[in-house]
Every structure is written in C-alpha cells, then in structure tokens.
Amino acid sequence: MISKMAIIGYGGMGGWHHQCLQKNVPEITVTGAYDLRKEALEKAAQAGLRTYRKLEDVLNDSKIDIVLIATPNDVHKTLSIAALEAGKHVICEKPVTMNTVELEEIAPVAKKANKLFSIHHNRRWDKDFLTAKKILADNMIGKPYYIETRVQGARRNMHGWRGYAINGGGMVLDWGIHLLDQLLFLIESPVVSVDAHLLCVFSSEVEDNFKAFLRFANGISALVEISTNCFIFQPRWHISCESGTAIIHNFSCEGEIIKIINDEEMSWADEIVYTAAGPTRTMAPRPSHTMETLPLPQITEDFGNYHDNTSPYYKNIVQVLKGEASPIVTITQALRVMKLVDLIFKCAQQGYGEQCNI
DSSP: OOEEEEEEOOSHHHHHHHHHHHHHOTTEEEEEEEOSSHHHHHHHHHTTOEEESSHHHHHTOTTOOEEEEOSOGGGHHHHHHHHHHTTOEEEEOSSSSSSHHHHHHHHHHHHHHTOOEEEOOGGGGOHHHHHHHHHHHTTTTOOEEEEEEEEEOSSOSOOGGGGOGGGTOSHIIIIIHHHHHHHHHHOOSOEEEEEEEEEOSSOSSSOSEEEEEEEETTSOEEEEEEESSOSSOOOSEEEEETTEEEEEOSTTOOEEEEEESOOOOOOOOSSOOEETTEEOSTTSOOOGGGEEEEOOOOOOOTTOSOSSSSHHHHHHHHHHHTTSSOOSSOHHHHHHHHHHHHHHHHHHHHTSOEEOOO
C-alpha cells in the first residue's frame, strides 16, 4: 500500500518532511504541494512535485490520501478541518493549534470523518529523551523527584514568522511544546500545579526566553526552560532520584550517572569541617566508596534504519493506516499539552501560579 501526500506549506519544515519521506518511508509518496508564496511553489516544482494554485485544488484531488500541514500556527485549525472534511487523513505540524479551544473544534470533525488526525511530535524519538526515559523505566537510580529539561541557544532571535504573535510565534509554542509533550509522555501522572516566567528580552512581540514549573500528582516536580540568549549551556536533562543523579549534557547524549552503592548512615564529627564550601557538615563531600559512576544507557533503535526523528514517526503512521497499530501521537495527548500551554500563558500574564488537574 502506497499513500499519496500533498504538503500545505512548502517551507523549511515542509521540505524536511518531503526529504525524510523520500529517503526512508517508501509507503508514503509526496506528489504535490500548495503554498501562498511563489518562491515556495518554485522550490516544490524543482523537487518534482505538482504545484497547486488553490487550496481547493488540493482538497478536491481524489488521488491525495494524506495532507501534511506545515504552515504558520495560526492557520492550523482552519486547514485541518478543511482537509478532514474533504476526506483526507491529516498530519499537522506542532503546535497543533494556537490553544485548547481550537483543538477541541478539530476533534469532532476528525471523528465524524473517520480519518486519522495526528500531530508531528517527532521529538519523542530523540536519543536524549529516550535515554532519560530508559533511566526511569529501568529504575536505575530509584524513584525520581525532580527533573530539569531545557534547550538553550545563543542566536537571540527567532526565524521568520516565529517572531510574530499573530502567527503563534514564541518559544512556548516552538520548542516548549516539544519539551512539555516529552514530560507528559515520560511521567504518567496528572499535572496538579503550574507556574511560569515568560520574558521578551530581544523580541518585541513574543517570548524568547521562558521557564515553567510543573508539579505532578505523584510527587515529581519539573522545570522546563527555553533560552535564546545563553552562552554557557546547562544540561539538556538533569534528573534527581532517591538513589542517584543522572545528567545528559546535550543532544549527543554525553553525560553520566552517579549512583549510591552504600547507603550507610553518614557519621558526623563534632567539629565543623572546613571544605571548599566553607565551614559545613551538610555540604561536605560524600565518601567516594559510597558511590559509583555509570555510563548513560545505550539506546537500541528498534524502529528501523533511520537517521532522523521524523521517519520513525511516519513508520507508525504507515502501520496505523494499514490497521496494524494504534497512533503513538493522539488528539487526547495533544489536548493535555495545549491545556498546559494555555495555563503557562495565563500564569505568566497574571504573575502567579495555579493549581490544576491536567
């Protein structure tokens, strides 16, 4: 079975999807593209695609099975509904919509059309995320209680439409949406409180730096941080557990695990010990014989011989269309993420956090 796809929005991400499918997913063939921009259509034509001059031409093409929406965020809802009502399966770039209400409008349309509607949350296949997931799933250092996840850069700006509020730009909907989706996939527990600090350091319209603080019902707390003005990077992941600490420095998965191997009761001298931290007992170094250093676990890529995080996402889509699997990324999951996004914006605007049940 080969499904034919048309891409709406043949920009950077639209071209990326085309490239990944062309190289690694023969079950889906991209045959056409639609874009409002002349230069984008010229690029699509050079790539051998049929170019559509009007949206209706895409929707009325009976040969098209799947529509990929890779446009600015503000038109995701309208285009998704139109494609579903035209009888097409729909894959939408993240963020799926501008807010929860818009996604709630899409959900019943997808159900009525009986068509697949999925969101391109490809970073569930990032090696660093899968490493963090394996550390917790294998209980390597005991029960987690605090997780820090962050992405930092130093370019100080956002490319193109991502810098404009009307298009749904900003770091919460750009990178933040990925990190929130990963956390909800990692921690199987409701979020019970949220607080957030959003900053416009170099942007006049949208946040270019932010921190969000989440508390889960199972006792885990999490910090999500995105920065575009950082010149000394902190770890991609810092995971605190009852029996040790794991650190993943970057997307290349450099890092280590420090695990307690001898949890003997620490003895305290009567005299204060002078350490590098000054006179202290509490922060004195832990005896080295009570700990061991472990390498990060190795991730075996069991989703195929792929070299990116988009192709394995599409492998699942192919299996779903064949009736051989359930969608890994669902509307229900995306609704949780969007509810968090809405609350992050609300907390940042009002200046204090809120309790919730997400």
